[in-house]
Amino acid sequence: MTKLNRIVVVGASLAGLRAVQALRTADFAGDITLIGAENRAPYNRPPLSKSVLDGDDDIALPGAEQLDDDWLRNRRAVTLRADERQVVLDDGSEIAFDGLIVATGASPRRFAAQPAGVHSLRTVDDALALRTELAAGPGHVTVIGGGFIGSEVASTVRRQGISVTLVDAGSHPMAATLGTHGAQWLARHHQRHGVELVSGVRALGFDGETRATAVLLSDGRRIATEVVVAGTGVEPNTDWLRDSGLKLDNGVVCTSSLFAEGQPSIVAAGDVARWSHPLYGGALVRVEHWANANEQGALAARNLLSGPVGAQVYSGVPSFATHVHGARIQVAGMPSLADEERVLIDEPAEDRLVVAFAAKGVLVGAVAVNAPKDLIRLKRAIAACASTEELAA
Ligand SMILES: Cc1cc2nc3c(=O)[nH]c(=O)nc-3n(C[C@H](O)[C@H](O)[C@H](O)COP(=O)(O)OP(=O)(O)OC[C@H]3O[C@@H](n4cnc5c(N)ncnc54)[C@H](O)[C@@H]3O)c2cc1C
Known part of the structure; x- marks a missing residue:
């Protein structure tokens, strides 16, 4: 594997920021170039549909303040020449890399x-x-x-x-x-x-x-x-990769360790990555949640440094939480993959509901309303591929 001297990160939001932080934590001594299409430092998106609409401006993303001033903001990558290891920007400039992290997220339909x-x-x-x-x-x-x-x-x-x-x-x-x-x-x-x-x-x-x-x-x-x-869903931002040779199919198609398929020097992370998930029989999944981008950005960077052979698979249980009309709704795993749905708790007076989802008798997802402890327990069971019998025990 080529020694990495120059790493380029495209996409300056959650996954991109976590990738840069992980490179620094790993004492990567080469050059890091972070490129972001927005004209501001990385920020947190979850408050945008909640507190920001109520007038609260706190969208700070911890760690963003540590970025040097020399990263490229308001600059869009328009082409990837994977064979030549170059990214071309919207001002015509060409940026060479030995390793590339794709973290370009998604855009609304x-x-x-x-x-x-x-x-x-x-x-x-x-x-x-x-x-x-x-x-x-x-x-x-x-x-x-x-x-x-x-x-x-x-x-x-x-x-x-x-x-x-x-x-x-x-x-x-x-x-x-x-x-x-x-x-x-x-x-x-x-x-x-x-x-x-x-x-x-x-x-x-x-x-x-x-x-x-x-x-x-x-x-x-x-x-x-x-x-x-x-709010009609999002599409992964892969237009700029159209002629790159990367395999694209509802995102950048990646191995279980987040390497773009067939590309030992290119990884992807966050909303743009569709990777082979070990918990779901290697099925390709793309997840549009904060925790996923947060974890994958860091792991993709570490894997890029180690190379595909020493890389760690990403088997995180997808999860997110939201508040709707005061109720806390949490989802873990992939309920959409289930062939069976079991209600474990249904307490209308308390507004509490817990549902487990299984595919071929194996737990694959959970939904909890106002029941955070149950969700934690079920998330662990999903990570352990527990059977529905174990759940009942
Ligand atoms: C309103 C809203 C509310 C949300 N609420 C929740 C929630 O409650 N819980 C939860 O788990 N998740 C939530 N999410 C989802 C979460 O914010 C995303 O999963 C997360 O932001 C994904 O991070 P990312 O870095 O992969 O991509 P993004 O945050 O999409 O960032 C990608 C960045 O790349 C830039 N970019 C794109 N193309 C290029 C290019 N060609 N060149 C350079 N830069 C480029 C973009 O401008 C963007 O800044 C919410 C999202 C939104 C929009």
Whole structure:
């Protein structure tokens, strides 16, 4: 393996920052170049759909303050020449590397025509634009997409006393993530807190010439509204890798130790990486959660230094937590892979729910509402590939 003198990290957010920190901790003595398309230091995205919309500006990401001033911000990588080991930037400059860390994350899916008044939510600028509109006191907001960001925004907006309609193409918001019982619970929870749910229909577009005045639905209905938030999922940022020779398929396809397939000098981490997960029989998974980017950024960097032979596999149990209308919802593992769903606790009076998910008798996921200790126990069981019999014991 070539001695690494120059490491380039593309993407200056959570995974990129953790990669740089890990290189420094490992006493890497060569050059590190961090390249980020945004014009600011790495920051925390989870508050963008929560506290930032309520006026709290704390988005600090611990460790970002330790970055030297000489990293390249407001600069986008547009091409990777993997064979020549060069990254080309949007100003035409070429940056050579011996090792590359791809940490370019993901971007929101947008409507083909997205008029004023329709907001996506990925960056701090997106959040501040939405916050300004909410502060103007609209009478009604429509949230399109009932994933975790859509559900969080609906919750935040309701808390501000604004009426909300949540439009979701599935049978219930977050059905793919929470399973049947969890999603049914969430639907009832939204309704109890005054969110109008419109499920099983797609938003096709908008009325309004200069600014959206209504959302047009696939069943012919039209929702008059003043502000729209589009939370319709994200796509991994791999456009710049299109002609690179890297294998791309809903992300950068990686080995279990985060090396881009067939590339001993290139690793990927965070929302952009789709890696072979040892806990799920080597299935390729891509995870869009904070803890995943946090851990993978560091491990990908360490693996790049050690090379593929000495590398450590990444077998972290995917997990995330959110608050919706005051309830703490936690998910561990991959409920979407399950063929069986078991309700372990259902206490409506306490708003507590715990559901375990299994595939072929092996635990693969868990959902917990207001039950953090149960979630910890189940997360350990998922990591140990416990059987459903062991769970019952
Ligand atoms: C509103 C919101 C709320 C969230 N809430 C939660 C939550 O409650 N819990 C949870 O677990 N997760 C949450 N997440 C997800 C979490 O924030 C992400 O999983 C995490 O940010 C992924 O980090 P990353 O570094 O992989 O990618 P990103 O944070 O997407 O960063 C990628 C960076 O790369 C840059 N970039 C892209 N292309 C290029 C290029 N060609 N050249 C240079 N730079 C480039 C981008 O501008 C960006 O700065 C939330 C996300 C959002 C948007």
